[in-house]
Amino acid sequence: MKIFKAQSYRKHLCHGIVPVTFMVVNMLLCAHAFAQGVKGGKKISPDLFGLFFEDINYSADGGLYGELVQNRSFEYSPTDRREWHSFSFWQYITPGFSYGSLNIETTSPVHPNNPHYAVLNIEHLGDSGVGIRNDGFAKIPVKAGEKYHFSVFAKLLSQDPVNIVVSLQNPKGETLAESKIRVSSPDWQKYTTDLVVSATNDSTALVVLATTKGKLALDVVSLFPANTFKNRPNGLRADLAQLLADIHPKFIRFPGGCLAHGDGLGNMYRWKNTIGPIEQRVEQKNIWGYHQTAGLGYFEYFQFCEDIGAKPLPVLPAAVSCQNSGGTWRIGGTGQKAIDMSEMQDYIQEVLDLVEWANGPAASTWGAKRAAAGHPAPFNLQYVGIGNEDKITPEFEQRFKMIYDAVKAKHPEITVIGTVGPFPEGEDFDKGWKLANTLQVPVVDEHYYSAPEWFISNQYRYDTYKRNATKVYIGEYASRGNKMKNALAEAAYMTAIERNGDVVSLASYAPLLAKSGFTQWNPDMIYFDNTSAYPTVNYYVQQLFSVNQGDTYFENVVSKNPADSALAASCVQDSKTGDVILKLVNAGPEQGSMKINLSAFGKLDAAAAKTVLNGSPEAANVFGSAAAVTPVTSAFNAAKTFEYTAPPMSLTVIRVRKKK
Incomplete structure (x- = not known):
């Protein structure tokens, strides 16, 4: 040295x-x-250690979100991946010499936000019927004796009612659970039934088979384990949620980093698109190269925070898209796009509406929507992040200031967290800090992914930061590995975070979850497949610090x-x-x-x-x-x-x- x-x-x-x-x-x-x-002693932040959840590595759909059907609303498209389409992960089946047809239509959907639906025409019945089959996210795991909730939106397109057999089948085609529904209305209706499984199997498929002649439309074909976390409807996978709860985080940042500001303006994460009934939510491309149903939306995030005693920390775009939009990741930052100034007042109102939705009385406009979802009491939102790793351009600065000033004026009780770019140094870092100091932003978000040696040598990073100025949220950090040497480098750094807990207000390791075979980023804190979860050594370091906060x-x-x-x-x-x-x-x-x-x-x-x-x-x-x-x-x-x-x-x- x-x-x-x-x-x-x-x-x-x-x-x-x-x-x-x-x-x-x-x-x-x-x-x-x-x-x-x-x-x-000196007072330090009581919210120091928490979690950062980003929908990366199939963390939400196919992961923490409990839904077992993939492409349940037939909304997959080449926009997600070139080879995907509305029938991706579905099979048209005609067992027993039956025949008919299967099409996608958009003329009369369940809701305009959910435009595609399947039309099944049963022309001839052989020994069985005509239907569709879904293998879920690399098969559907089920357990003997457990109950699974099935639901589907359907409407009759022929004169006579159509009977449907819903079943879970193992790879040999043997039925592990079965139930029946009867579609009889010419209007969209939600039909539900329960399936109780006779044998444990990790590789089942959901089969929806029409057994009478006719024609009907189907959408939002859903299968949930009854045993979600806290038994919540539209809930979370219990084992993964429990692992997160066992950390006892003081806060959870969501729905992501790059995911939040999105791949272009049309792909920005808009919180209003993720609340309300699932059939009315807006699905879209995930910036990490797959699809997000928004089934795990803002209500579910806030509810999970409440369930485990963590403060919600939603991150909203700063009215600009990711500078790496269009595949320019880590190169130049030429892809950032900004919302037109003529639309900024509407966007600012969207941010303010979030605070009302989270904290307003049930009689308020947006508080009423929260109450209608089953939560009349406020969520007690304290933190709101604006922006993530943004390139600090004049367009960003202008829009961030407009949003920040509006939130500060309308809701001085809310702590706004700004951003200082993607790296712990450099032009955006310096510009971000200059802007934060000028506006007196309460907290800014620093990120760094570095080698273990960096964390050891930078333990004194915050010792000379000003003690009575803008605070720091270390929103994303990791030492680029899941070995003991990585975890201990992070642990040594976390002792320094505690030492500087009067300057560092919040800290969260990233990313959090990664599904085996579906991973875009390493390292991660918890790896999982359809049936098991594997905490890393880094997980246990985070847990030991978090459950032992002072x-x-x-x-x-x-x-x-x-x-x-x-x-x-x-x-x-x-x-x-x-x-x-x-x-x-x-x-x-x-x-x-x-x-x-x-x-x-x-x-x-x-x-x-x-x-x-x-x-x-x-x-x-x-x-x-x-x-x-x-x-x-x-x-x-x-x-x-x-x-x-x-x-x-x-x-x-x-x-x-x-x-x-």
Whole structure:
């Protein structure tokens, strides 16, 4: 590491380099302060660690969203992928020498937002019938004894009613569950029935078979497990949602980063298109190269946040599309498009309407829509993000300022989070910070994906940020790997985030979820397939920090050898419980010693809990195998002062309870 001449400290940080002189001085000061004992501590953000959900890697449809039918509304198209069309993932079936026809029509849809529907004409019945089959997202998994809710919108196009047999069949064509419905109305109606499965199978298909002659229209063909998270209708896959709940995040940012501002103006994520009955929502291309039904929409996001005690943090476009629109990812930023100024007042009202929808009384215009969905009480929205990794162009600056000023004037209780571009340095970063300082934006969103070494060397990034100015939300970060060495580099950095919790208000690892075989971005926190989920080592680091958050940071509790750069530590206290929480990181190959002094905290219970996560530098939880590295909790005797020997490549959390 070089020793630099006097230059801007932040400049060195932006290049991932920390001057040795600063590091040594800082460490020596910490060692001196330790000798003086704990004094008071400083308040840090109570919302420090949370989650960032982006609909990438099939995280929503085919993932967290519980729907088991793929292309349920026949809205897939070449816009999503060149080879896709309205019948993608559907098969026309005529078992038993039956015949008829299947077409897509748009003349009289269930709703204008959902224009395509299938028309099934049953001309001749052999031994069985005429129908359609869906294999879901790489097959449909079912469990013996469990119930599945089937629904479909249908209308009769012939004179006599049409009987339909709905079944779940295994790869051999054997029926695992079956039920019947009768379509009798010439108007669109929703028909529902339940299927109870007789045998567990990971590779079933849904079959909808008309068994009487006639003609009918079908749309929004849906199959949901009854056992969704919290048993919510139109709900979430229970095991994935529970893994997220087990992190105990303080907030969840959604619906994404690049997804939010979209691939061109027509692809921007518009929150109003994602609420209300699912048959009325607007489906569209996903910027990551597939399709989004909007079944997991703003109501479901807010409801999930409430269900797990996390604050909602929706991110809205800053009236510009992604600068990488049109396939220019990471190149030049020539694709950014801006909403025309003649449309800006309508767009600003859309942002303001979100606050009313989330927080307004049930009698208000948009609060009534929330109440109609089943939630008359406000969601208590506190944060709203405006923009994501945007190129800081004059068009962006003008529109961001208009939105920010309007929200600040109408809703001063809302904390607006701005953006400073896609990188932790460079032109957009500097311009973004300049704009934030000029407008006095409360919080800005910094992102960085870097090697583990970057996180180790940048632990002092926020030490010199102004303490009473714009705060930071680290909305996306990861060390480009899912090995133990990656997770511990992140853990060391997170101790620095706690140390600077008066400047850093929020932080979230990204991306969150990735489906095996459908992944556009690595690394991710949790990998999954149709039946199982596999938390990475990074997941357990995030969980240990999140479930052990505090609201006061203490500088002088832990001391170590200043020359041992592999060691990092933090000490926080939870004012609600009085618990003192130590996080001790050893990112090196040899054991390391740290001295702890708890004498200034008054009466603490010596019977503490110690949780250790450790493994070799290359250790990882491999998808499809039992987890190799998981936290282990044991009892620990916490004296007023003690020395702790941290195992090689480890994160240790010691939680000491206040004595009753």
